[in-house]
Each structure stands twice: as structure tokens, then as C-alpha cells.
Amino acid sequence: MSNMKQNKRYIPFIPLTTIKAAASGDSIAMSIVLSKYQNYISRLAMKPVYEEEKGMVMYVDEYMRRQLETKLIEKILEFDTTR
Helix, strand or coil: CCHHHCCCCCCCCCCCHHHHHHHCCCCCHHHHHHHHHHHHHHCCCCCEEEECCCCEEEEHHHHHHHHHHHHHHHHHHCCCCCC
16 A cells, blocks of 8 residues: 555545635635645755754744745635636
């Protein structure tokens, strides 16, 4: 069995009804979409930091993560669901 099938949070596709609801401003649908992309956004926001005791470590830059989430929310709200 693949890792994606074992992961309980794995959602193959976001249903169109959820996308339309998020685009119309439904906060629950928006949180579903954000949770789908949470790991991807966190990975994009990784920042290498050097610490004397541990050496090079990767941290999630929370400011960048929040900027990416905000940009995703903006684009979802601009999404044209009529096409």
C-alpha cells in the first residue's frame, strides 16, 4: 500500500462543490482547501538556519507561510467558477 493511501489526511481531489463554496466565501470550504495544501505551503516556506549546537536546521518561516496562505485565499476568492 502506498504512503499516500496510508495517510488519513490525503485527499486526491477537492470536490468542485467545495471549490465553488470556498470561492463564494464559505469559511468551512476555505479551511478544507487550506488543509489540503498545508503541507505543500509549509514545505515552500522552509528556511535553513545555522545553529551552533545542531548545525544547519530547517525551520518553517511562519511569516512566509502566512503570506503563501493569504495569497492562496486571495486567488481562491478571485476564481471564476462559471467557466
